[in-house]
Amino acid sequence: MSLFISQAHAATEGAAQGGGFEMLIMLGMFAVIFYFMIYRPQSKRAKEHKNLLASMxxxxxxxxxxxxxxxxxxxxxxxxxxxxxxxxxxxxxxxxxxxxxxxxxxxxxxx
Missing domain, CATH: 2.30.30 (SH3 type barrels.)
Known part of the structure; x- marks a missing residue:
């Protein structure tokens, strides 16, 4: 009986270790999406507006x-x-x- 419990316990520990690395990959992907979808276009518009104001x-x-x-x-x-x-x-x-x-x-x- 204790043989089955130790195998099940070992399986959940291995899954938890792999899940941490997958979480870092997901956070990295969200950071890349945030940069290209929100931050970069906004900074580009701000730069264009600043150039517009300087050229008036x-x-x-x-x-x-x-x-x-x-x-x-x-x-x-x-x-x-x-x-x-x-x-x-x-x-x-x-x-x-x-x-x-x-x-x-x-x-x-x-x-």
Whole structure:
């Protein structure tokens, strides 16, 4: 009787040792999936947005995250603010970070 118990006990110990290595492989796979599906695309978008903000100049037509479309009237380099001319009578000052896209020239006239 004790012969069968020791064999069963030995079988469960071997399975537990192999399961630890399999768990490390699964964690590694999840890390790779996390990197390629979440972290890498997000860092790429952040880098593109940073380049967009650095390349803005006076006269560019921009779209803000609030939905405003206008032409840049002035760019303040010291405190990261820009003035956007919505039309001839309205000028709005916003933080550069809220610009989502630089539009092609002539977009304002087509609206």
């Amino acid at each position: 100049t006076k006269g560019d037509e921009v779209l803000t995250s609030g939905g405003l479309v206008g032409k840049i009237a002035s760019v303040s380099e010291e405190n990261d603010f820009i003035s956007i001319e919505l039309n001839a009578n309205n000028v709005v000052v916003i933080k550069k970070d809220f610009v989502t896209a630089v539009l092609p020239k002539g977009t304002l006239k087509s609206l």
